[in-house]
Amino acid sequence: MMQKKYIKWIVFLLLLVIVTVVAVIISLSSGEMNISVSQLPGLLKTREGLEYTVLMQIRLPRLILAISVGGALSLSGAILQGIYRNPLVEPYTLGISGGAALGVAIAIVFSLQSTIGAIILPVSGFIGAVIILFMVYFLSIRRGGLNINSMLLIGVMVSFVASSVMMFLMSITTSDNIQSIVFWIMGSLDESNSFLIKIALYSSFSGLFIAYLFAQPLNALRLGEAKAKHLGINTGATIRILFVTASLLTGISVSVVGVIGFVGLVIPHLVRLIIGNDYRILLGGSFLGGAVFLIICDTIARTVISPNELPIGVITGIAGGIGESFLSWF
Amino acid sequence: MEAFFKIAGFSCGYPGRFVLDRVSFEVPKGVFAGIIGPNGSGKTTLFRGITGELPTLSGNIQLEGQDLRQMQLREKARNLAVVTQQIEAGNVTVEEYVLMGRLPYRKTFQFFETENDHAIARKYMELTDTWRLRDKSMNALSGGEQQLAGIARALTQEPQLLLLDEPTSHLDITNQVQILNLIQRLGEELGLTVIMIVHDLNLAGEYCDSLIMMQNGKIRKKGTPHEVLNFIDIEAVYDTVVVTRINPISQKPVVFLISEKTLKEQKKE
Numbered sequence: 001m002m003q004k005k006y007i008k009w010i011v012f013l014l015l016l017v018i019v020t021v022v023a024v025i026i027s028l029s030s031g032e033m034n035i036s037v038s039q040l041p042g043l044l045k046t047r048e049g050l051e052y053t054v055l056m057q058i059r060l061p062r063l064i065l066a067i068s069v070g071g072a073l074s075l076s077g078a079i080l081q082g083i084y085r086n087p088l089v090e091p092y093t094l095g096i097s098g099g100a101a102l103g104v105a106i107a108i109v110f111s112l113q114s115t116i117g118a119i120i121l122p123v124s125g126f127i128g129a130v131i132i133l134f135m136v137y138f139l140s141i142r143r144g145g146l147n148i149n150s151m152l153l154i155g156v157m158v159s160f161v162a163s164s165v166m167m168f169l170m171s172i173t174t175s176d177n178i179q180s181i182v183f184w185i186m187g188s189l190d191e192s193n194s195f196l197i198k199i200a201l202y203s204s205f206s207g208l209f210i211a212y213l214f215a216q217p218l219n220a221l222r223l224g225e226a227k228a229k230h231l232g233i234n235t236g237a238t239i240r241i242l243f244v245t246a247s248l249l250t251g252i253s254v255s256v257v258g259v260i261g262f263v264g265l266v267i268p269h270l271v272r273l274i275i276g277n278d279y280r281i282l283l284g285g286s287f288l289g290g291a292v293f294l295i296i297c298d299t300i301a302r303t304v305i306s307p308n309e310l311p312i313g314v315i316t317g318i319a320g321g322i323g324e325s326f327l328s329w330f
Numbered sequence: 331m332e333a334f335f336k337i338a339g340f341s342c343g344y345p346g347r348f349v350l351d352r353v354s355f356e357v358p359k360g361v362f363a364g365i366i367g368p369n370g371s372g373k374t375t376l377f378r379g380i381t382g383e384l385p386t387l388s389g390n391i392q393l394e395g396q397d398l399r400q401m402q403l404r405e406k407a408r409n410l411a412v413v414t415q416q417i418e419a420g421n422v423t424v425e426e427y428v429l430m431g432r433l434p435y436r437k438t439f440q441f442f443e444t445e446n447d448h449a450i451a452r453k454y455m456e457l458t459d460t461w462r463l464r465d466k467s468m469n470a471l472s473g474g475e476q477q478l479a480g481i482a483r484a485l486t487q488e489p490q491l492l493l494l495d496e497p498t499s500h501l502d503i504t505n506q507v508q509i510l511n512l513i514q515r516l517g518e519e520l521g522l523t524v525i526m527i528v529h530d531l532n533l534a535g536e537y538c539d540s541l542i543m544m545q546n547g548k549i550r551k552k553g554t555p556h557e558v559l560n561f562i563d564i565e566a567v568y569d570t571v572v573v574t575r576i577n578p579i580s581q582k583p584v585v586f587l588i589s590e591k592t593l594k595e596q597k598k599e
Binding site: 006213215216220223224226230232234277280 | 404
């Protein structure tokens with residue numbers, strides 16, 4: 001007998017996949033150069049012309065990045081909300097983005113770009129994120145185990161310290177540098193380095209795979225750490241591995257595209273409201289939902305004031321914030 | 331022959347804080363044992379020592395000759411099921427919650443519950459009268475219903491030993507009696523061994539086959555309810571004046587309290 005619940009999950013996933021496909025098609029066809037939906041199959045067959053180049057060189061990489069980053073951020077949010085048993089936690093609460101932003105600010109202020117090249121920005125962002133990750137991790141160890149509550153507090157504190165140091169750096173540097181920092185922080189999916197795009201893609205899908213290994217332990221953790229342990233779940237290992245996974249996903253995303261807020265908070269919340277709290281569907285649902293959300297936001301960001309582009313963080317913040325307030329109001 | 335469940339010279343806790351001091355007792359298979367004692371006597375410390383939440387300082391705990399603390403978490407969860415005072419399962423349906431009892435049997439890459447898992451969960455939900463509540467959220471249940479669901483989940487683990495921490499403490503007598511009757515039947519029908527922390531001495535006397543009385547992290551007295559529930563030990567441990575009698579129907583010991591006012595009037599006469 002097929003469980004009713006599983007049928008509901010399959011329908012939900014199918015709907016989400018359909019929405020994703022529609023969003024992908026719209027995203028590929030809209031932009032400064034208008035490529036109609038009916039042209040797409042022909043272009044993919046002939047593989048020539050300016051339209052084809054725009055599609056494959058500009059829009060497709062951007063689309064892949066949107067899917068990877070949107071999925072990764074939303075998945076991290078779902079994972080962290082699970083291990084902290086707190087729906088308000090998001091990837092940025094734990095200071096990961098603060099660390100990345102600080103890393104980038106340091107690189108810009110000391111003009112490492114001119115000596116090493118543009119790749120230093122994502123690299124230093126990632127190093128900043130990893131340093132913060134380990135600080136939060138080791139400061140939270142009590143009696144040989146991770147203390148979940150102090151971890152949250154330490155994350156928030158570390159995040160404050162990082163942003164204060166960054167403001168200090170901004171106060172002593174040139175206005176050009178300030179502009180570069182602010183521009184980076186606002187976030188953009190406009191990334192031409194295909195190596196970085198590949199890293200984002202592979203890491204986000206690896207993250208999804210790892211998270212799914214822990215779907216059932218995450219379900220048990222909903223009862224609390226002690227009770228999950230009574231059910232034979234190795235809660236210590238589960239929390240460690242998932243924390244590091246979520247942090248690395250966030251760190252990589254932030255390093256590549258800058259700070260894109262609200263995806264990790266709003267999307268898992270929305271998916272919970274629709275399909276429930278079971279992590280076996282929540283993880284995949286959040287991933288796909290985040291991907292769709294970012295595809296749509298990015299399409300809006302680059303078409304509204306075309307040929308110019310809005311920072312995508314503006315769109316996700318406004319859309320996410322209003323959407324979330326609207327939902328909690330119900 | 332080895333006792334079914336045996337604790338020997340067992341100390342646990344964090345050094346420098348309250349610790350359990352070399353506790354030893356045995357519980358034969360199918361027996362319903364109660365742990366009694368005032369607040370701070372070490373009941374919960376003993377409980378958390380057995381579940382492994384507190385580090386062992388000395389001694390050992392054996393279930394059918396196997397050291398409980400050497401077991402893998404999963405194997406342990408297949409042998410020992412725990413029901414805590416507060417269930418607090420949050421927003422899950424009763425059926426989802428009870429099915430979590432099958433987690434210790436899950437294979438590493440197993441993603442969905444098997445037919446067998448569902449059948450076992452259903453069997454114990456029916457036994458505990460929670461099958462009718464299966465689609466309700468755990469949040470929406472009354473305290474008594476939550477405890478029943480907790481017991482159903484524990485039974486779904488198909489353990490050898492059931493460990494309960496004051497399952498009836500927040501309930502009215504209807505629910506208390508319903509749950510204790512159920513637990514008593516488990517021993518008789520499923521051969522389950524039960525160890526339960528009890529606050530209420532009269533419930534302990536009426537339902538338990540044997541009692542362990544704790545005081546300051548040590549065992550003060552252990553034995554049958556008739557042996558343990560005598561006024562000398564109770565007055566010493568609880569620092570309260572009591573009278574003990576025998577229940578005329580069940581022949582089990584009953585403990586009566588006496589108010590300060592009555593005591594003063596008694597002394598005058």
